[in-house]
Amino acid sequence: MNSLFPCRLSCLLSLALGFMPGLIHGQERRVSVQFVAFPITADPKPVELLIGEGKSIKVELPSNNLSRSYEVPLMENWALGKTVEGPDGKPAFDIYGQARATAGDKQVVLVIRKGVDDSEGLELVSFDSGSKGFGGGKYLFLNGAKIDVAGDVGGTKFALKQKSHALLAPSPSEIKEERKYLYITLFFRKGENATPFYSSTWRFSEKARTMVFFYHDPHTDRLRTHTIRDYVF
Secondary structure, eight states: OOOBOOOOSEEEHHHHHHTSTTOBSOTTOEEEEEEEEESOOSSOOOEEEEEETTEEEEEOOOSSSOOOOEEEEOBSEEEEEEEEEOTTSSEEEEEEEEEEOOSOSEEEEEEEESSSSGGGOEEEEEEEOSTTSSOTTOEEEEEOSSSOEEEEETTEEEEEOTTOEEEEOOOOSEEETTEEEEEEEEEEEETTEEEEEEEEEEEEOTTEEEEEEEEEOTTTOOEEEEEEEEEOO
8 A cells, every 4th residue: 555644734835845855756747636535525625735835726525436637747745735824924734644646647546534524634545547557447445444354356356454455457257248247245354254245246347447445334333335436438
């Protein structure tokens, strides 16, 4: 999993940049970045993405789909937060969370909320979203639950501890004429045993990438899954 560098103090922009050496590599190069946040919140608020010294833009953090693509300079780290007034009256950037960017021209940043409000902290994980990274026909599983989970996806198996992820490129379990299918079984750890809690058949497409999040419902404390299917053209 990518390194996470949470910062919960308001820092002057120059200090924030000091936490991220080599922040800008070649100012002329621009990349496309999208965001998706989890757990789901009823009224997600935009936050700011740091894109250079003294520069930031507002970005949306949806949960039911990927955000629109933001064309920004390639950064060494993606940092989300809010511009505030520092103790000396100059602009300061309160970093809610940051993570190292990939080198890809297209990237997806998964944002994990630590609390009800984004200011309580965010964990970020970045992925290449081009055809050689998190592209069509691939499945990203991320465990935001309180227990270990595992799965069998078309014969490809994975096991995840809390706050970890797996990116799979399974083969179809079955092909009927032009339609392809995946047999999916998901488990959670109960003691030393793997207990199945979900079994289904999913449509498989080389043109779609799928994100699956495990989490505990804050109202019922039951283990749930949330799936986002995104088509790549």
